[in-house]
Structures are given as C-alpha cells and as structure tokens.
Amino acid sequence: MNKSRSTAGLVDDEAIPMPERSIRMSEEHDPAPAPETVPEPSKPPEPHPSDALIERWWEEHFPNTHLSRDTQSWAIARAAKEKLKLLLRSK
Secondary structure, three states, X not given: OOOOOOOOOOOXXXXXXXXXXOOOOHHHOOOOOOHHHOOXXXXXXXXXXXXXXXXXXXXXXXXXXXXXXXXXXXXXXXXXXXXXXXXXXXX
C-alpha cells in the first residue's frame, strides 16, 4: 500500500481507480489529416448556355446607368440576374 504524508491513514492510493481519459491529449492528436484523406477540391459547375446570353445582355444594358451609381440598387439587380441564371438552369 502506497500512502502519501498528507493522506496517510485517510486514502488508499491503490484503491482509487483512475478514470480513463475521454479527451485525447494534444500530443496524441494529429493536427492535419494524412494527405490521402484530404478531399479533392471540387470544380465549379459548367456554365449553362444561357449564362453567356444573360451576361451579354447585362453588359449592354446596365453599366454606366443610374443603377450602377447606387450600390444597393446595383446589388439587388445583380442578385436578380444571378437568380435568373439559376432559374433557367433548373428548366
């Protein structure tokens, strides 16, 4: 039996079970996954044929207009253009 001075007669060190660690310590932990487990970056989707038509129409009608001078209006119009592209892709 192994007793320390402060716990002599109070605690039996061999009788106290040590809990298992549920969290791995940092020296046991690999910071980065092995190279073979890193997923390949995905390629951007192929542009839909209508995307070029929409972009050409946009460039012909919107640059240098009052819309392009107001940031909020420009952002709303661009978002609508991108939504139109998505809608046409789904058809």
